[in-house]
Amino acid sequence: MGEETIVDVRGLNHWFGSGEMRKQALFDVSLTLHRGNFTVLMGPSGSGKTTVLTLVGCLRAVQDGSLRLLGQELNGASEAQLVGLRRRLGFIFQAHNLHESLTAAQNVMMGLQVHGGLSDNTAEQAAIHALGLVGLSERTTYLPANLSGGQKQRVAVARALVSSPALVLADEPTAALDKDSAAEVVDLLKRMGRARGTTTLLVTHDNRILDRADRILTLEDGRIIHVEDRS
Amino acid sequence: MNRLLQRLFGRLPLGWLQLTHNRTRFAAALAGVAFANVLVFVQLGIMNSMATATLRPYAFFQPDVMISAGDANSLTDGSNVARQWLLQAMADPDVADGMSLFIANVHWERGDKDISLTTFGIDPAKPAFLAPRIAGDLARLEVQDAAILDRRARGLGKAEAAAIRPQTPLSFETQGRTVTAYTTFAGGGGFGADGYMLVSDQTFLSLFPARRSAAPDHILLTLRPGAQPEAVVTRLKTLISDPSLRIRTYAQAAQDDLRYQQAKRPTGIIFGFGVLIGVLVGLVIVYQVLSTDVADHLREYATFKAMGYGPGFFLGVVFEEALVLGILGFIPGLIVGTTILTLMGAITTLPLAMTPSMAISVFLGTIVFSALSGAVATRRLAAADPADLF
Numbered sequence: 001m002g003e004e005t006i007v008d009v010r011g012l013n014h015w016f017g018s019g020e021m022r023k024q025a026l027f028d029v030s031l032t033l034h035r036g037n038f039t040v041l042m043g044p045s046g047s048g049k050t051t052v053l054t055l056v057g058c059l060r061a062v063q064d065g066s067l068r069l070l071g072q073e074l075n076g077a078s079e080a081q082l083v084g085l086r087r088r089l090g091f092i093f094q095a096h097n098l099h100e101s102l103t104a105a106q107n108v109m110m111g112l113q114v115h116g117g118l119s120d121n122t123a124e125q126a127a128i129h130a131l132g133l134v135g136l137s138e139r140t141t142y143l144p145a146n147l148s149g150g151q152k153q154r155v156a157v158a159r160a161l162v163s164s165p166a167l168v169l170a171d172e173p174t175a176a177l178d179k180d181s182a183a184e185v186v187d188l189l190k191r192m193g194r195a196r197g198t199t200t201l202l203v204t205h206d207n208r209i210l211d212r213a214d215r216i217l218t219l220e221d222g223r224i225i226h227v228e229d230r231s
Numbered sequence: 232m233n234r235l236l237q238r239l240f241g242r243l244p245l246g247w248l249q250l251t252h253n254r255t256r257f258a259a260a261l262a263g264v265a266f267a268n269v270l271v272f273v274q275l276g277i278m279n280s281m282a283t284a285t286l287r288p289y290a291f292f293q294p295d296v297m298i299s300a301g302d303a304n305s306l307t308d309g310s311n312v313a314r315q316w317l318l319q320a321m322a323d324p325d326v327a328d329g330m331s332l333f334i335a336n337v338h339w340e341r342g343d344k345d346i347s348l349t350t351f352g353i354d355p356a357k358p359a360f361l362a363p364r365i366a367g368d369l370a371r372l373e374v375q376d377a378a379i380l381d382r383r384a385r386g387l388g389k390a391e392a393a394a395i396r397p398q399t400p401l402s403f404e405t406q407g408r409t410v411t412a413y414t415t416f417a418g419g420g421g422f423g424a425d426g427y428m429l430v431s432d433q434t435f436l437s438l439f440p441a442r443r444s445a446a447p448d449h450i451l452l453t454l455r456p457g458a459q460p461e462a463v464v465t466r467l468k469t470l471i472s473d474p475s476l477r478i479r480t481y482a483q484a485a486q487d488d489l490r491y492q493q494a495k496r497p498t499g500i501i502f503g504f505g506v507l508i509g510v511l512v513g514l515v516i517v518y519q520v521l522s523t524d525v526a527d528h529l530r531e532y533a534t535f536k537a538m539g540y541g542p543g544f545f546l547g548v549v550f551e552e553a554l555v556l557g558i559l560g561f562i563p564g565l566i567v568g569t570t571i572l573t574l575m576g577a578i579t580t581l582p583l584a585m586t587p588s589m590a591i592s593v594f595l596g597t598i599v600f601s602a603l604s605g606a607v608a609t610r611r612l613a614a615a616d617p618a619d620l621f
Contacts, residue, residue, distance in 0.1 A: 053621060054621055057537065059537060059621075060618050083539055083541055086538065086539035087539030088539075091538060093534070093620050094621070097530060097531065099245075099249075099528070100531075101252035102245070106248070109243060110243065110535065110538070111538065113242050114535075114538050114539045171620075171621045203621075
């Protein structure tokens with residue numbers, strides 16, 4: 001019985017800059033993410049974690065090697081294909097990146113609206129439901145300025161998960177949070193991921209998260225040097 | 232409001248929410264748009280009033296063709312025309328009648344007021360050349376030094392003007408003679424004079440002894456029924472032996488005068504520039520507001536890009552903001568503009584007023600130029616690169 005493959009990376013190389021300044025950031029990176037897995041990507045700063053995340057997230061063009069996301073090859077994909085694929089992903093950033101002019105519910109609705117019109121109330125109901133799942137049902141009409149750091153990051157989690165994406169990409173989502181909020185956010189990601197069959201790729205240097213991972217990949221100087229399976 | 236817009240757009244009214252989030256900046260932006268609107272309204276109002284004032288005296292007469300000197304850019308400008316051309320023109324079978332028109336300004340000293348009246352000397356026996364509302368009174372001018380006075384002349388009281396009747400005429404001194412107004416007509420002050428006066432050609436020549444009856448300012452012609460003015464003009468140009476003369480249909484002469492006032496005279500050019508400046512000010516204000524707004528939200532826009540929103544979405548948001556600014560800024564602009572024009576009109580007695588066509592064209596202009604500013608402002612969106620968020 002083969003597990004469903006969400007991401008399949010083979011021999012990925014990546015360079016930044018050009019000419020004399022050209023510098024290789026990734027060397028022959030290969031990795032596979034299966035449906036429902038919670039994978040943590042670790043490594044010191046400058047090791048290439050973020051580059052991997054932006055490549056998998058269709059935010060950069062693949063230069064060399066193969067990267068298959070949800071069955072589609074990204075090497076040579078058009079910008080329109082990349083934009084289309086991004087709609088099937090959920091992003092969580094180090095900063096919450098909520099829109100200051102939108103309420104918590106409206107911010108979450110932005111995660112749904114990308115899939116089509118909002119002419120009826122179902123999107124709003126879905127957003128309020130998602131906020132309930134992250135424990136913010138009392139705060140749906142608050143503007144981000146009136147929420148705490150942890151609450152804002154939870155809104156961001158709700159925004160990323162509301163459209164049930166196949167893959168959630170998270171970049172140090174706990175860096176700006178205290179210990180309790182951090183644990184809460186990661187548990188939330190994991191729990192909601194389980195419930196919806198979402199695959200998660202999370203970049204961090206935060207050791208507090210490791211014991212919750214199914215698999216830990218360690219990156220150093222652009223190469224994967226260690227793979228640890230925990231499930 | 233939000234829900235209404237949400238239903239209208241089929242998406243969250245992000246532009247509206249973004250603009251209204253910072254109330255102070257929003258108010259300042261609207262004030263800026265309103266200011267630009269007022270600027271354009273006042274300049275347009277003055278330009279319009281110039282057009283109204285320029286065309287007004289043409290409406291006193293109703294000939295078909297006018298013959299003027301080559302340098303006669305307006306009714307009151309330019310050299311005289313020899314009356315012999317009138318006789319030559321009469322040779323054309325389609326020309327029914329001709330009349331000499333004399334024009335000069337007189338000054339009427341009234342205590343501390345000096346009223347200048349553009350005075351037309353006409354043949355009282357030829358009412359066909361005058362607008363029906365005036366033609367009926369022409370017989371009054373047969374009397375030496377009789378006049379028909381502009382009841383809307385600046386400096387003439389309303390009650391005073393209304394009291395002028397054949398039984399109670401108003402006499403005043405000008406050009407060393409006593410002129411008596413037996414009746415009135417509706418003219419109005421313009422940029423060149425405070426009002427108008429009609430006298431007979433004989434009275435005109437007594438008022439201006441230096442003028443000669445053989446040298447009027449313009450020659451007016453009426454045509455036989457069914458004649459084509461343009462065709463007659465073409466024939467007259469070959470029939471009349473002086474090629475320097477301007478032979479035009481009367482309507483063409485009025486349009487030429489208007490174009491001359493707007494494009495060649497300094498006042499017209501200045502107010503035309505005023506409109507341009509107003510448009511530019513509005514353009515810059517809206518562009519500044521929108522591009523600052525885009526720059527302030529680059530991070531959020533980059534996030535939306537990462538989430539899969541395409542360029543059309545962002546263009547829509549910026550256009551939405553441009554429309555909100557244009558529409559909401561126009562309302563105070565219209566109110567203040569109308570007030571200023573009405574006040575200016577009351578003070579100067581120039582025909583200054585807000586017209587529906589002005590309001591509509593400025594509104595459409597505001598929308599178009601706001602959208603244009605928005606389109607330019609979206610160029611900054613390229614700087615929102617989602618790869619930089621990580």
